[in-house]
Amino acid sequence: MDLHTRKLRYFLTVADKLNFSRAAEHLKIAQQALSKQIAELEELVGVPLLRRTTRSVELTPAGRIFLESARQALEVLDAGAAAAEREAHGVTGTLHVGFVPGAALELTPAILDEYRGRHPNIALDLREYALEDPSAGLAEGWADVAFVRPPITLAQLDFEPLFTEPVVAAVAKTHPLACRASVRVCELLDGPIAVARSSDPAYRAQWSLSAFRNGAPCRIVDTSSQTEEIGMVAMGIACSVTPAAVVRFLPHTGVAYVPISDLPGSTVGIGRRRDRPNPLADHFVAAARVVRERERSVIEAIEHPFRTGHGPRSTM
Known part of the structure; x- marks a missing residue:
């Protein structure tokens, strides 16, 4: 052909x-x-x-x-x-890459390595943003491209998904739900819920389960980081709704992580701004796509973490 x-x-x-x-x-x-x-x-x-x-x-x-x-x-x-x-014209430059805690989990090193291998003359400037800015620098204009978890209040966001992982409820080991194999959203609505401080209303609404409350107020316990959030949970001050990766990356002997059966998963991907086109960012997305197709077994483990032998309440 x-x-x-x-x-x-x-x-x-x-x-x-x-x-x-x-x-x-x-x-x-x-x-x-x-x-x-x-x-x-x-x-x-x-x-x-x-x-x-x-x-x-x-x-x-x-x-x-x-x-x-x-x-x-x-x-x-x-x-x-x-x-x-690049070979003919000596193309060089710097790509500013923002990321929230966790970035793209186990895919992160592979994506960075893939990009560096394809574009050895491009420097990567990496910056971690706290959850106060879930856009990881895209909103303020520093980041050319970022590892993010929507929803994000950014009208010009162009998003390339990488994977979607389950969402779990983090509760104290002494909590009545701690021994359950799974919970439903309605069982989490009455008590206080720990949410990281953020100026992004979409982020706050997502992790405080606002869409399920029918306008009823939510008792939010503000935290400055995910580590502090889990600490609040361990002390029994509040529960928390969080991506399942926390089971691997933030284990805590006083916390049980219970899958939420009726809540959509949390999608991680590459974000960039449509109103600020950048060829270097386009190449970063292309490298991420290659890794996404190549690392299917890694993505399978991320998307189905409770098939690996660790129980859903495992604190690892």
Whole structure:
């Protein structure tokens, strides 16, 4: 097959938008011309890649498989072109990378190493932000790219997810819920809840379970860090809602971690600002995607931590 990258990029745009009109507008070409390019691509591949109706567009099973290969092929080509440009023009610079505590957990070193290997002439300036700023420097404009956990109150956030891990309730070992295999959100609403101080209303609402309270007030115990938060829990002052990684990274003999059965998981990913385009940040996201595809076993362990033999209440 003699596939042109233009056809592949057109296909990726349609796959992302799932709408020919919006895809054509994004690509700044006529919709008829876009449809023709996709039809020619399907003819070259030999199978239908998209299922079209008068109301919707969706990927076929073959299209979903081809999409991943097309995306990887373009990333490799783009990376090769960027490497050649750096070699020819000596591209250098500094990428400012923000992160909240934990960053991307076990994926963090792999992503940084992947980026450094691809872009050895680019310096990485890393800065940790407390949970007072869950955007990890994106909101204030210092960070070009950041490891973050939405929701974040930032209108121009462009987010690339890496994994979604379960959320647990941290309770004192003496708490009535400590011996449970799991709990429901409604069982956590009456007591005080420890939440890190933050000026971001989306962050506060997420970890204080605001969406489940029907307007009822919440007794929040403010803390300055996750370590202090767990300390408050251990003393029986409050409970806490937190990502499951805390079981591995902040074990405490006085705290039990109990999975919350009806609360969506917490997603970690790479954030950047759409209103501040930066090629170095784009390359960082591309490196993170490569690691995400390569380290599937690591992600599986992060997303399903209680399958590894440690019980859900383990304090490790």
